[in-house]
Amino acid sequence: MGKLTLVLSLFMSIVLTAQQYEDVPYLQDYAVKFELQESVKGVHLKQVRSDRNLAIKMLSADGLLNAFENELSLDLQYRPLTDMKIVAIDNYQNQFVYLTDTSVLSNAWGGTFEVEHGLQQPTHFVMGSEFTALVSSANTLKLINKEGKILWETNQNGLDLISLKYDNRKNRFLLLGSNAIYGVALAKPELKKLYSGSNLTAMAVYKDDIVVGTNNGIITLTGTALKESEVNQKLPWTEITAIKNINNDLWLGSTKGAFKLREDGKYDYYASKRWLVDDEVIDIAKGxxxxxxxxxxxxxxxxxxxxxxxxxxxxxxxxxxxLRHIRYGFTANLELKTPGDLTTxxxxxxxNDGLWTSMYLAGELYRYAVTKDEDAKQNAYEAFEAMERLTALPPMDGFPARSFERDGYEMGLHANGFSEEWYKKHVAENGRIWRLTDDGKWRWKSTTSSDETCGHFYVHALFAELAPDQEWRDRAIHQLKIQMDHIMDNNWYLVDWNGKPTAWGKWNPKYVNSFPINVGDRRLNSTLILSFLxxxxHFTKDEKYKKAALKLIKKYGYDENANRPATTIGFVEGQDLSDRWNHSDDEMYFLTIPGFVNYSFTEEQRAKHFETVKSHWEVERSEKNPLWNYLFALTGSTTIDSEESAWNLREFPMDLIDWKIDNSHRKDLIMIEPNFRSQTYSEVLPGDERVLHKHNGAYRNNGGNAKQEYAPYIYLLPYWAGRYAEAISAPKQ
Known part of the structure; x- marks a missing residue:
C-alpha cells in the first residue's frame, strides 16, 4: 500500500465511523416465476393459495394446478380431487379448503371436514370461525356450520358478488359487490349494506379499516359505519384487481403489476418480467x-x-x-439469443471491454485488501492479464485496444455510434475498426476512447497500490508508463493504427481549450490528463510527467479548467449548451478522482482538487449512487451519503436480465419539468423498479429488451469500494 493511501485509510477509519453503514441482515426480495406447462397453456387461471406444508396450488378452469420447479402443471396428487368440479379454493388454519359443486371440504384434519351446501352452481365461499362456511350462488347465501347444519340462508339477487371475506376482528363476514359492501354478523346473521359505491373490484381488512379497490384507485373506509376517510389515486396504477393484507402489509394487484404499501406511504412496485410472468394480476395470497x-x-x-x-x-x-460473465479474463455481459432465457x-x-473489466478488477482488488482472500487475488490477476493484452496486441506502443477476439468471431458493430450499414461498408471490407494480428489468429478493436483510458489508469494505479506481489505491481506501473508515453509522444492524443487520433482520445490543448469554459469536455479532459500524469x-517518480503536467497547467490553464465548479457546466448566458448531461462523463470523472486528488503534487493543489470534486459530488448526490459516494470517500471526504448508498445496494435487483421496464404510466411518482440532467421524477427510483445500467443512467426509468444479463460487477465494485473505504462494516448477524 502506498504511503498516501495508507494515510488516507487511517484517516478515514476515524472520520467515517459515524457514517459507517452497519451491515446487518435486511429483507431482500427476489422473484421465482412459474409458467404454464405446455399441456395447460392458455388455461383460465382463477386463484392461488398455499398451505402449512409449503405447497402452492392454483385453481384454473381445468382444475387444480401444482406449482413446482418453475412450472404450473395439472395437480394429480389427490386423485379424488381430479374427479371433482372445484369452484374455489381458500386457506383455513393454514390448510387447503375447497368449494366444489356439491360440498365444502378439505383433505386436512384426517379428511373429516366436508359439508354439503345444496346450492346450484355455487360461485364463492369463505371460512369463518369454528369451521363455519359462508357459501354463495348467483341467487342464494348460506351459512353452514361444521356439522353441515344451515345456520342462515337468504336471497342474494342483485348483489353482483365479487368476493367474500371474514373479518375476525368483528366476527363477521364481508361481502363485496360491484356497487356495495355488505356485512353478515356470525353471532346474529343478517345481511346489512355497509357501504355504497361504484366500480368496486377488491377488498381487504387492513389495520382498523377496510381498503376497497376500484377501477380508479382505492378507498379507505373507517369506523363501524364505514365512512370514506381517504380516496387514493397516487398509485403505481389505479385499475385495481386484488387487495390482500399479508402479515400486516397491504398488497394491491392491478392490470399493470402489484405493489406493497410501505411505512412511509409510498409503494414498492413489482412489475415487468423481472418480477411477474405478466402484469395483469388476478389474485394475491400469502406464500x-x-x-x-x-x-x-x-x-x-x-x-x-x-x-x-x-x-x-x-x-x-x-x-x-x-459462472457466466468471464470472457478471456474480461468481464462480459451475457447476450441471450432467446430474450430472457439464460440457457441461450x-x-x-x-x-468498452477494458473499462468494464477495470471496474470488476478494481472490486476484486478492494476485496483482497479487505479480506486477503486468495480467490480475489487470483481473479484480479486473471483480469489484469486480459487488460495487459489490450496493449500487447496493437503494434503502436502503449495504445490500448478496446477489445480482442479470435479472427472471424468479432461482433461489435457500434464503435462510436456507427450503424450496421456503415460497418458493413467500411469495416467488414477494410478492417478499419478490427485489425488482424501478425499471426493471423486474433483481431483487436481500434478507435479506443477516453473512457477506456480512464479505466486503465484507475485500475492500474489501484493494482500498483494493492496487489501483494511486487512483480505484478511493477507490471501495472509499466502499463501506466507506456500508456502515458503514448499520449505524450503523440502530442496528447491516442493515435490509432492509421496515424490519426481516435474520435475521443484527445487531450491536446488546441482541442481541449477549443470548448467554451462551460462545456463539460473542457473541464473533464483537463481533469483526466492531469490525473493520468x-x-x-506518483508511481514512477519520473520528473518528465510532472514537468508535462505543470506545462499544461501554467501555459494552457488545465488546472483552471479542471478546478472549475461542476455547477458551471452546461450554461452560457442562460442557454443550454447541449440537450442533456452526459452521465457517462460522470462515470469517467469519478473513476479519475482518486488519482486527481490523492496524487496531487502539493497539498495546496490537493485541497483545490478536492473542493472541485466535492462540487461534482454535490451535483450527483440526488442519484444516490454508492460508487460515486465511496470513491469520493476515498479522496478523503468526511461526509458521504452512507444510508443512501446502502439503500441503493439493498434495492439492487437480484435478477440482472435486462427486462423491459415501463414506469411511464405511474401515478405515484412526481414528474418534474424536462431538464439538462434528464431527470424524470423528483427522486431516483429504486434499482429494482427501473432499467439496469452501468452507473451511467440513474434516471433511465424505461427500456430494456431482455436480450442480455448484466455482469454483476456493477454491484460488486461499489460494495467492495465501500468496504475498503470503511463506509460499510463487516457483516453482522
Whole structure:
C-alpha cells in the first residue's frame, strides 16, 4: 500500500465511523416465476393459495394446478380431487379448503371436514370461525356450520358478488359487490349494506379499516359505519384487481403489476418480467416462508423475502460473475439469443471491454485488501492479464485496444455510434475498426476512447497500490508508463493504427481549450490528463510527467479548467449548451478522482482538487449512487451519503436480465419539468423498479429488451469500494 493511501485509510477509519453503514441482515426480495406447462397453456387461471406444508396450488378452469420447479402443471396428487368440479379454493388454519359443486371440504384434519351446501352452481365461499362456511350462488347465501347444519340462508339477487371475506376482528363476514359492501354478523346473521359505491373490484381488512379497490384507485373506509376517510389515486396504477393484507402489509394487484404499501406511504412496485410472468394480476395470497404469491393472467410469481446482508448479496453476485460473465479474463455481459432465457447465453466483444473489466478488477482488488482472500487475488490477476493484452496486441506502443477476439468471431458493430450499414461498408471490407494480428489468429478493436483510458489508469494505479506481489505491481506501473508515453509522444492524443487520433482520445490543448469554459469536455479532459500524469509520476517518480503536467497547467490553464465548479457546466448566458448531461462523463470523472486528488503534487493543489470534486459530488448526490459516494470517500471526504448508498445496494435487483421496464404510466411518482440532467421524477427510483445500467443512467426509468444479463460487477465494485473505504462494516448477524 502506498504511503498516501495508507494515510488516507487511517484517516478515514476515524472520520467515517459515524457514517459507517452497519451491515446487518435486511429483507431482500427476489422473484421465482412459474409458467404454464405446455399441456395447460392458455388455461383460465382463477386463484392461488398455499398451505402449512409449503405447497402452492392454483385453481384454473381445468382444475387444480401444482406449482413446482418453475412450472404450473395439472395437480394429480389427490386423485379424488381430479374427479371433482372445484369452484374455489381458500386457506383455513393454514390448510387447503375447497368449494366444489356439491360440498365444502378439505383433505386436512384426517379428511373429516366436508359439508354439503345444496346450492346450484355455487360461485364463492369463505371460512369463518369454528369451521363455519359462508357459501354463495348467483341467487342464494348460506351459512353452514361444521356439522353441515344451515345456520342462515337468504336471497342474494342483485348483489353482483365479487368476493367474500371474514373479518375476525368483528366476527363477521364481508361481502363485496360491484356497487356495495355488505356485512353478515356470525353471532346474529343478517345481511346489512355497509357501504355504497361504484366500480368496486377488491377488498381487504387492513389495520382498523377496510381498503376497497376500484377501477380508479382505492378507498379507505373507517369506523363501524364505514365512512370514506381517504380516496387514493397516487398509485403505481389505479385499475385495481386484488387487495390482500399479508402479515400486516397491504398488497394491491392491478392490470399493470402489484405493489406493497410501505411505512412511509409510498409503494414498492413489482412489475415487468423481472418480477411477474405478466402484469395483469388476478389474485394475491400469502406464500410459504414469508413469501407472497402473485397470480397473473398467464402464470404465477412468488416474491420471496429472505434475510441477507450486503456481504451475502455480494457473495451471490460473485458466483454469478464467475459462472457466466468471464470472457478471456474480461468481464462480459451475457447476450441471450432467446430474450430472457439464460440457457441461450453467449459472449461477444463490446466497445468498452477494458473499462468494464477495470471496474470488476478494481472490486476484486478492494476485496483482497479487505479480506486477503486468495480467490480475489487470483481473479484480479486473471483480469489484469486480459487488460495487459489490450496493449500487447496493437503494434503502436502503449495504445490500448478496446477489445480482442479470435479472427472471424468479432461482433461489435457500434464503435462510436456507427450503424450496421456503415460497418458493413467500411469495416467488414477494410478492417478499419478490427485489425488482424501478425499471426493471423486474433483481431483487436481500434478507435479506443477516453473512457477506456480512464479505466486503465484507475485500475492500474489501484493494482500498483494493492496487489501483494511486487512483480505484478511493477507490471501495472509499466502499463501506466507506456500508456502515458503514448499520449505524450503523440502530442496528447491516442493515435490509432492509421496515424490519426481516435474520435475521443484527445487531450491536446488546441482541442481541449477549443470548448467554451462551460462545456463539460473542457473541464473533464483537463481533469483526466492531469490525473493520468499525476498518477504516472506518483508511481514512477519520473520528473518528465510532472514537468508535462505543470506545462499544461501554467501555459494552457488545465488546472483552471479542471478546478472549475461542476455547477458551471452546461450554461452560457442562460442557454443550454447541449440537450442533456452526459452521465457517462460522470462515470469517467469519478473513476479519475482518486488519482486527481490523492496524487496531487502539493497539498495546496490537493485541497483545490478536492473542493472541485466535492462540487461534482454535490451535483450527483440526488442519484444516490454508492460508487460515486465511496470513491469520493476515498479522496478523503468526511461526509458521504452512507444510508443512501446502502439503500441503493439493498434495492439492487437480484435478477440482472435486462427486462423491459415501463414506469411511464405511474401515478405515484412526481414528474418534474424536462431538464439538462434528464431527470424524470423528483427522486431516483429504486434499482429494482427501473432499467439496469452501468452507473451511467440513474434516471433511465424505461427500456430494456431482455436480450442480455448484466455482469454483476456493477454491484460488486461499489460494495467492495465501500468496504475498503470503511463506509460499510463487516457483516453482522
Amino acid at each position: 410459504p416462508d414469508n413469501s407472497v404469491l402473485i397470480a397473473t393472467k398467464t402464470g404465477l410469481s412468488q416474491i420471496n423475502f429472505v434475510s441477507m446482508t450486503l456481504a451475502e448479496k455480494a457473495a451471490y453476485f460473485q458466483k454469478i460473475q464467475r 447465453g453467449y459472449y461477444h466483444d463490446t466497445d 499525476q498518477t504516472t509520476y
